[in-house]
Amino acid sequence: MTLTINNLKKKSKDEIAQMLGLTDDLPPSKEAALERLAELGIPTKKSEEYRYFDVESLLDKSYEVHLHVPKEPKIGEKIVIENGVIIEVPKGMRVYYDQCDALDLTHYDPIYYLSHLLAPHVIKIDLDGDAEVELVHRYTHSGALLPYRIVLFNQENRHATVYETFETEEISESLILYGYDMHIAKDSTLRLIKTQSMDENRYAMISSNRIKVNDHANAIIKTFDLGGDHALQLLKVDLGTYSHIDAGHLLYLNHQAKRGTVSKINHIGEHSTSQQEAKNILDGNARGIFDALIKVEHSAKWTKAHQNSKAILLHEDAYMAAKPQLEIYIDELEASHGATTGQLDRKQIFYLQSRGISYVEARKMLVIAFANTLIETVKDTRHQERIQKAFEKAFYAGHKELKR
Amino acid sequence: MSNNKNEKVLEIKDVHAKIGNKEILKGLSLDLEPGKVHAIMGPNGAGKSTLSKTIVGHYDVEMSGGDIIYKGKSIKDWEPEERALEGIFLSFQHPVEIPGVNNAYFLRTAVNAKRKHEGKEELNAAEFLREMKKYLELLGMKSDMISRSLNEGFSGGEKKRNEILQMMMLEPDVIILDEIDSGLDIDALRAVSEGINRMKDGKRSFLVITHYSRILDYIEPDYIHVLKDGKVIKTAGPELVAQLEEHGYDAIEE
Ligand SMILES: Nc1ncnc2c1ncn2[C@@H]1O[C@H](COP(=O)(O)OP(=O)(O)O)[C@@H](O)[C@H]1O
Numbered sequence: 001m002t003l004t005i006n007n008l009k010k011k012s013k014d015e016i017a018q019m020l021g022l023t024d025d026l027p028p029s030k031e032a033a034l035e036r037l038a039e040l041g042i043p044t045k046k047s048e049e050y051r052y053f054d055v056e057s058l059l060d061k062s063y064e065v066h067l068h069v070p071k072e073p074k075i076g077e078k079i080v081i082e083n084g085v086i087i088e089v090p091k092g093m094r095v096y097y098d099q100c101d102a103l104d105l106t107h108y109d110p111i112y113y114l115s116h117l118l119a120p121h122v123i124k125i126d127l128d129g130d131a132e133v134e135l136v137h138r139y140t141h142s143g144a145l146l147p148y149r150i151v152l153f154n155q156e157n158r159h160a161t162v163y164e165t166f167e168t169e170e171i172s173e174s175l176i177l178y179g180y181d182m183h184i185a186k187d188s189t190l191r192l193i194k195t196q197s198m199d200e201n202r203y204a205m206i207s208s209n210r211i212k213v214n215d216h217a218n219a220i221i222k223t224f225d226l227g228g229d230h231a232l233q234l235l236k237v238d239l240g241t242y243s244h245i246d247a248g249h250l251l252y253l254n255h256q257a258k259r260g261t262v263s264k265i266n267h268i269g270e271h272s273t274s275q276q277e278a279k280n281i282l283d284g285n286a287r288g289i290f291d292a293l294i295k296v297e298h299s300a301k302w303t304k305a306h307q308n309s310k311a312i313l314l315h316e317d318a319y320m321a322a323k324p325q326l327e328i329y330i331d332e333l334e335a336s337h338g339a340t341t342g343q344l345d346r347k348q349i350f351y352l353q354s355r356g357i358s359y360v361e362a363r364k365m366l367v368i369a370f371a372n373t374l375i376e377t378v379k380d381t382r383h384q385e386r387i388q389k390a391f392e393k394a395f396y397a398g399h400k401e402l403k404r
Numbered sequence: 405m406s407n408n409k410n411e412k413v414l415e416i417k418d419v420h421a422k423i424g425n426k427e428i429l430k431g432l433s434l435d436l437e438p439g440k441v442h443a444i445m446g447p448n449g450a451g452k453s454t455l456s457k458t459i460v461g462h463y464d465v466e467m468s469g470g471d472i473i474y475k476g477k478s479i480k481d482w483e484p485e486e487r488a489l490e491g492i493f494l495s496f497q498h499p500v501e502i503p504g505v506n507n508a509y510f511l512r513t514a515v516n517a518k519r520k521h522e523g524k525e526e527l528n529a530a531e532f533l534r535e536m537k538k539y540l541e542l543l544g545m546k547s548d549m550i551s552r553s554l555n556e557g558f559s560g561g562e563k564k565r566n567e568i569l570q571m572m573m574l575e576p577d578v579i580i581l582d583e584i585d586s587g588l589d590i591d592a593l594r595a596v597s598e599g600i601n602r603m604k605d606g607k608r609s610f611l612v613i614t615h616y617s618r619i620l621d622y623i624e625p626d627y628i629h630v631l632k633d634g635k636v637i638k639t640a641g642p643e644l645v646a647q648l649e650e651h652g653y654d655a656i657e658e
Pocket residue numbers: 423424426428446447448449450451452453454455464
């Protein structure tokens with residue numbers, strides 16, 4: 001089946017169902033998703049959450065919808081998901097297909113619902129104990145629309161970590177609709193360390209996520225988005241009593257990239273705390289996005305919310321769309337937010353050059369110095385080095401034709 | 405010492421240089437001889453720092469005339485890093501702070517860039533640290549200089565010692581010291597001078613820029629050049645220092 005998502009614009013629930021080939025006897029979660037999608041409508045450039053992202057041109061293309069056929073995964077070191085199909089799972093780890101039974105009915109993103117509707121099932125990952133797992137996504141199809149979703153649970157009182165990376169073959173013109181429904185159990189910690197290096201013109205991604213942080217739980221979400229192309233990660237985070245999120249987003253973009261984060265962090269429970277930091281380095285014609293709202297509900301007394309974005313533009317054609325926002329309904333709280341955009345310091349570059357370090361190398365050292373405060377929050381040295389390498393690779397790729 | 409009067413490592417020939425629209429160097433000529441210590445003295449605002457910036461290719465400076473010949477080649481169009489790799493070193497009057505760039509990592513990158521340029525084997529982290537510690541001790545620097553960010557939060561004296569540390573490890577052929585003595589207490593001045601004197605090997609040249617003769621008690625100059633209003637107006641032997649101290653720059657005639 002081929003699909004042009006923009007054709008679903010302004011259509012009714014039934015029309016959408018028909019166009020997506022969804023039969024009458026849908027499970028309740030899909031019924032609800034359909035309702036929400038019809039209500040929210042297909043995103044356009046006027047949609048608030050997509051205003052800095054070229055969503056219309058992506059959704060205007062016709063894609064071959066690629067629906068996954070489950071097969072028996074092999075036992076390996078990591079979780080590997082290829083084109084939405086689980087192909088490798090570590091021994092004893094519970095990774096399986098299931099129906100989605102706990103959809104978030106108040107998500108702001110229509111693509112959250114669309115991806116749920118298009119994905120025939122979800123991939124469930126139950127993290128047992130203090131699991132530490134690597135999750136690799138791999139894409140091998142061109143011109144494909146690939147919808148798939150992960151539902152992730154961890155256990156109470158446990159501290160689990162997921163290291164997520166993305167690989168691709170030499171594909172082009174694909175669109176991936178992906179995302180998590182993450183349920184972080186009471187008194188637990190879940191760390192998600194995502195590194196996504198993208199070449200120009202391989203695939204675009206809209207990753208739409210829901211993160212429910214239960215009472216006294218910690219979410220640590222660190223994203224390292226590197227390279228080119230188009231990708232937007234949309235986060236909706238709901239914080240319970242005494243829960244905490246620590247979110248860090250590093251962007252290094254080059255070429256014509258348009259990437260970044262749109263997030264809504266909702267403080268619902270009392271004494272919930274959030275900390276969100278974005279560091280953005282933009283080269284070439286790239287556009288970085290950090291459009292982030294922190295909302296403190298009436299119920300969320302004594303919360304703390306801190307949010308900050310810093311950007312460095314390496315090229316005069318680069319652009320940062322930074323929009324940190326606070327929406328507050330109470331006054332018993334501690335909150336701050338801010339955004340800055342600047343350039344590398346010429347004096348610093350010159351100092352390094354005057355010691356025999358090349359212009360490109362000097363810029364790299366300064367850019368890494370800027371990025372490192374985020375990279376160093378990844379405590380595991382092997383993964384920290386891996387991220388640093390990925391960063392350097394993206395940096396050098398962007399500097400191939402660098403002129404001063 | 406050579407008697408060949410033509411032996412020069414750096415020749416600054418009738419250099420005119422602007423910062424912004426203002427001409428600062430107005431036909432400045434100066435030759436550096438190998439193995440010699442040349443002191444440049446002159447009042448504040450004379451153009452001493454501009455001269456040092458011109459030699460290392462600073463972006464502030466636009467050379468509008470003349471030439472700079474280093475080891476027989478014109479370097480006026482060279483990138484700053486090429487000048488450094490070929491052996492020109494400037495100790496800055498005001499070294500810049502670079503948060504997040506580790507001091508040891510920075511210096512190893514610089515040392516290895518130069519070694520690579522010279523076709524030598526690069527130093528690994530352990531080899532480099534051994535070397536660095538040796539020099540830290542010699543200069544009376546604390547060992548936390550290894551882990552701190554480059555010049556970040558350094559005192560004036562620490563910054564100058566760090567410049568000298570870089571100088572010693574990079575082993576340049578022409579060393580320009582811009583007001584290395586400013587803001588140093590007597591201990592730091594001694595340590596820094598000792599470092600500089602150690603680098604004297606009969607081949608290296610020094611250009612010691614100062615508006616204050618104190619440093620010249622420690623680093624004995626061979627020549628004194630007086631820079632005023634963008635030109636060298638007088639060159640003489642070390643005896644000129646006493647004269648300048650007594651009568652000031654205004655008494656100097658071309
Ligand atoms: N970045 C700059 N922009 C504008 N004017 C400058 C700059 N740097 C130096 N100057 C001017 O150039 C002249 C010479 O300065 P400088 O070379 O620093 O003198 P010195 O080192 O001998 O004290 C001074 O009049 C100073 O004001």
